[in-house]
Amino acid sequence: MRITNQNLKNQRVFFFGAGSAGIGIANIIASAMQLEGLSPEQARSRIWLFNSKGLIENTRQDLSDQLYSLLAKSRSQLPI
Numbered sequence: 001m002r003i004t005n006q007n008l009k010n011q012r013v014f015f016f017g018a019g020s021a022g023i024g025i026a027n028i029i030a031s032a033m034q035l036e037g038l039s040p041e042q043a044r045s046r047i048w049l050f051n052s053k054g055l056i057e058n059t060r061q062d063l064s065d066q067l068y069s070l071l072a073k074s075r076s077q078l079p080i
Contacts, residue, residue: 007036008029008032008036009033009036009037011046012047013026013046013047014048014050015048015049016050017050017051018049018050018056019051022049023068023071026049026071027071029043029047030043030044030071033046044070044071049068049072055073055078056068056071056072056073057072057073057074057075057078058072058073058074059075060072
């Protein structure tokens with residue numbers, strides 16, 4: 001962010017890999033966004049996780065892990 005002179009809180013971050021490492025880094029980035037003034041919900045709304053089956057969203061039946069619960073998108077958040 002130093003090179004572009006922008007704030008992290010103004011970015012959208014996409015993860016192509018939603019394993020424990022991806023979720024951990026996503027949570028660290030969300031925390032950093034909160035330090036820049038965003039609420040937890042605002043920070044999480046700027047983070048998108050994908051795995052081999054697609055977007056991590058809360059209606060998927062193949063995701064049972066509670067690690068996904070805070071970062072999973074709802075259909076109303078999708079830009080389509």
